[in-house]
Amino acid sequence: MSWGIGILIVDDDPSLRSLIGEFLGNQGFTVLEADGGVQMREFLESHKIDVVILDVMMPGEDGLSLARSLAGRRDLSIIMVSALGSETDRIIGLEVGADDYLPKPVSPRELLARIRAVLRRQQPQDEDEDCYNCYRFGGWRFDLVRRVLYDPKNIIITLSEGEFSLLRTFVERPQRVLTRDQLLDYTRGPDSDAFDRAIDTQISRLRHKLSTRMADELIHTVRNEGYMFLPKVSRT
Incomplete structure (x- = not known):
């Protein structure tokens, strides 16, 4: 687990x-x-x-x-x-x-x-303290060790297992169009028999958790192709 x-x-x-x-x-x-x-x-x-x-x-x-x-x-x-x-x-x-x-x-x-x-x-007063293996984008901080997301106000946004895997896939491949098949492979493995609609549902949930806290779109739908994570991403 x-x-x-x-x-x-x-x-x-x-x-x-x-x-x-x-x-x-x-x-x-x-x-x-x-x-x-x-x-x-x-x-x-x-x-x-x-x-x-x-x-x-x-x-x-x-x-x-x-x-x-x-x-x-x-x-x-x-x-x-x-x-x-x-x-x-x-x-x-x-x-x-x-x-x-x-x-x-x-x-x-x-x-x-x-x-x-x-x-x-x-949380420590210095948000950089004890935060290694983290991705940052647009003021957000995605901690892979604790498996949680911090919004720009340093509030913890909890993620389900599927949302965590999906966001990790996006931050590791930012500003690239990813098809549904690619997202399924990256998040569930090549042997997954899940329908591509499962990815749509996970993206909808992840978008909701992100969009309620900032106006800019982070996950863009590319018509007939897939999805793209728009912000620049850095890693610490």
Whole structure:
């Protein structure tokens, strides 16, 4: 399994884990689910986790205790979610080490916004720090190591596996017309039996993520030929 921004959902409610996990997975995150502290620690030992979404009220070791145990780790952020949503509860959650606190029921879209906010705070002040094997174009930064895209305001734009492969193909071959067959070969391999319409769908999704943040067209359709990635690209 390829690894991008890792999200670990820790909650004893499997239906809620599944609902949030599916939503975040569709946003391009790599999502793992744990039913409590034991599984949480196992995943933290074996995977690179960037954000832990932590329920407060769980049997056994509760979320507050788990948050305290993670408070010293600077490599991940903690977002607590709880049916206990009073001001006192939020203050306690933040004081034990959470970076953010959301009351249940959780809005998936608001949770996504909070995740992006804590991820921005994880980024170094100098955006060039620890960014090797990156492509840059028009103010954007495409990090091949973490498998994420940063917009000109340094906001993380999560990509699905297909979107990542497609953008990598474009930035490695900028300002060239690429046919659908070529794009399928580059992104899925020569043995792929996928229809060329799958490429059209991926391009539409990728265009949407790019076009909402800048006016200039980045991916140009060349009629009867294919697609061209328009901006100049540099690599660090």
